[in-house]
Amino acid sequence: FLDRLIERLIDCDTMSSVDERHTGVDLYSVILPTYNERENLPLITYLLGETFEKHDINWELVIVDDNSPDGTAEVAERLRGIYGQARIILLKRAGKLGLGSAYRDGLKLANGNFVILMDADLSHHPKFIPQFIAKLRATGADIVTGTRYTNGGGVYGWDLRRKLTSRVANYIADVLLSPPASDLTGSFRLYKRSVIERIMREIVSSGYVFQMEIIVRAGRQRFRVEEVPITFVDRLYGESKLGVNEIVAYLKGLFTLFRTL
Numbered sequence: 001f002l003d004r005l006i007e008r009l010i011d012c013d014t015m016s017s018v019d020e021r022h023t024g025v026d027l028y029s030v031i032l033p034t035y036n037e038r039e040n041l042p043l044i045t046y047l048l049g050e051t052f053e054k055h056d057i058n059w060e061l062v063i064v065d066d067n068s069p070d071g072t073a074e075v076a077e078r079l080r081g082i083y084g085q086a087r088i089i090l091l092k093r094a095g096k097l098g099l100g101s102a103y104r105d106g107l108k109l110a111n112g113n114f115v116i117l118m119d120a121d122l123s124h125h126p127k128f129i130p131q132f133i134a135k136l137r138a139t140g141a142d143i144v145t146g147t148r149y150t151n152g153g154g155v156y157g158w159d160l161r162r163k164l165t166s167r168v169a170n171y172i173a174d175v176l177l178s179p180p181a182s183d184l185t186g187s188f189r190l191y192k193r194s195v196i197e198r199i200m201r202e203i204v205s206s207g208y209v210f211q212m213e214i215i216v217r218a219g220r221q222r223f224r225v226e227e228v229p230i231t232f233v234d235r236l237y238g239e240s241k242l243g244v245n246e247i248v249a250y251l252k253g254l255f256t257l258f259r260t261l
Helices: 002-011 013-017 040-054 072-083 099-109 126-139 160-177 193-200 209-220 244-260
Strands: 028-034 059-065 088-092 114-117 143-147 154-156 189-192 225-229 231-233
Touching: 028 040, 028 099, 040 059, 040 072, 040 126, 059 072, 059 099, 072 088, 088 099, 099 193, 099 209, 114 126, 114 193, 126 143, 126 189, 126 225, 143 209, 160 209, 160 244, 189 193, 193 209, 209 225, 209 244
Parallel strands: 028 059, 028 114, 059 088, 143 225, 154 231
Antiparallel strands: 114 189, 143 189
């Protein structure tokens, strides 16, 4: 399946101009941490390319792979051969070093003046990105975050346990931290580069708590945060990284932020 998909990308007519940069001033850098996303990576890359090209948006993709045993990095190298090394940047790390550190390392390699953070497992559809950009331009926001928990947003493919876990996590965080967003555990966001770089200097978390900490600190620093409703779809391939250890780490990080902020 993977080989057929990559062959289709090579044969696709839209690939003829992927090495050409748009002349627009703005460049949107997508930072994509990966671990065992071999099947998903070509699909999300294709969808990103289709979305950006359709809307004439200048873009690049920074893939940060934590030594995936399934060969994700090798797939990324093949995609670089299709899209060009200027379009796709690949960072190979020695092992699983945490989600927050993946974003930090990816940001160092990104060239854009806007930064998009999202998941590689197809739970975040690139079709929402033009809405993020439009919201930022219309409101002058510093950060635009996708939310599952306002009108128009939702979740598809989760069982009751997973939905309750997410709702409870957001509720506890909302009570303790009063964040400037309705979906604190979401990770689909658009940032002004200057804003995320400033907030990153204060971030202490490295795992899933990173997403929560960055939006809370944005509120403390009085950055403007706007929301766009999104539909979150459970992953098609591979297994969820969310387990008991991640939940415990989230709760510890939550109470650490409550005590220190």
